Amino acid sequence: MKNNIWQNTGLIWLLVFGLFSCNNVTLVVRNLPENTPAEGNIFVAGNFNHWNPSDKTFILEKQANGFYTITLPRGLGFVDYKLTRGDWKTVEQDACGQDIDNRSLEYGAQDSVFVDVESWADVGPTHCPHVTVIIDQLPATTPPNAPIYMASNFNDWGDADKEYQLVQNKKGQYYIRIPRSGQELSFKFTRGSWDTEEVNQLGETIENRNFMFGKTDTLRVHIDNWKDLKPCTNPTITIIAKIPANTPRNEDIYMACDQNGWNLQDPRYKFVRQDATHCSLTLANPLENNFEYKITRGSWDKQEATLRGEQSENRKLACGWMDTLNIEVLKWYDMANASHE
Template identity: 40%
Template structure:
């Protein structure tokens, strides 16, 4: 009899606990009130999160399209914090912010709200349509000091080289970013590390002309800074030139590099390029001098390279230490007149 009473008491406690747990589980309805105008007609929308192992195309979590053109879904009951994003069925079509950049996970605490109203700003595969900012994504030299900031200076801020408002933020893989308000017209700009004694320069350490950007549909500007004026890069004793020859190059032609390092000898077998593809050649040079000038030929000055318009080019230049691989395109040869 006593064991029966204990069993009933435990059953009562169990049912009471289950009731508490069920009543504490919350559900939430998510309503998407607006989607980008470039969303394909009839596209299905999905919500993906920590509640479905981040499956971007889970049919159980496809949103319903309502008569008022909104989309909605009610998530199963649960407790705690949920994280989620919207997709059109896979991660290539995940939502992004208004300027097309990756969004942090959306987060909500179950129980705080029973309905969440939101908008989707843009899709990763379709790009933004209403971005009011332009992003500069800047690849800096690997030897850029970690303790010094990178700044944007230009016609829009009185060419102030160290304005804190225009200091770039460092992102993943060493890329620096800054967003500036979209405006009309063309701006001129450069990058510095806080003052003009630490401005960007070209591969051989010379000052560069002002960069320019004209505001339009483009919302992201990608920039690579070759070098800084005040820092001598780590010396690299070799460079590989990868040369793309013009179509008219004879199949069995030999291509040579001639320059200050070999007395401008046009058919020096030591400096014959190796063929690496149907129209691609390569050669690796070791540093004899820090600075070299050079051109490519097919064995004589009568077969030297020309520019796009069929004119002789100025000597090419290279400073060892600025890069370990350089890709060069040869438009034409002097003796083959296809221009």
């Protein structure tokens, strides 16, 4: 009997010790972004609830002073957590709309933990001290983990300035943060020299990018190609042309270009009609250099024209930068001018 009494007593003391050795901690959210939707709840998700972003057991309660609070379950050790408004699309982010690391607290270190939410993922930041420039799309030819730099009027157009080297976020996207300024930002991207600067789809040098600081906290851009890396190893290129609906069905469409001496009816450069408004031409072995061209119906009187019926400028094509090119013939010179006679 005595043994049972001592055993029961020991069990009681273990329960009491376990109960009082665990700690409570209250999470207090003091400030929310000014663009936080008025309706909806604030949730806490963490390693204590399997990171459920919409767990109704862990909704914070709004207090009279405007703070949001919740007392977490008793426990020991560390808690990792983040705040959401009900799903991961509404998770908290930093002042500039970037993902943050998990928050962490230690049971017993303090009774209350005070936090401020700087922005939400779905509504964006409101008080970012700088603008974040993110490259959403890179050329497929970009070497893995290649260094990418911003050359701009802010750094005297340095093409490999370490202070303007972009870093990668958790998604692998390159980004850079630029302090706000009253001056317009003009910039381009390079991989460390002007021989590796960004170019357009045709491999041509692009104009400087320009950005005027304002309310926008994030600028998203994409890079078409790099000057030194041609994306196409296949020498074949297909040109798909959309032509006016009034194009005579009995007339052939040609490309006249400097590669064929501007021959207006070169059978090697004759398009194949796809339907009433589309035709295509595949060049199997175009020259490596850029070339100029125009679309005609076999004579200069029947060349392509602008919307105003004027002769258009020569088109340009750089081989090796794409395998398919879509173009549109707006009008035919003879038909546009005949309608005005």
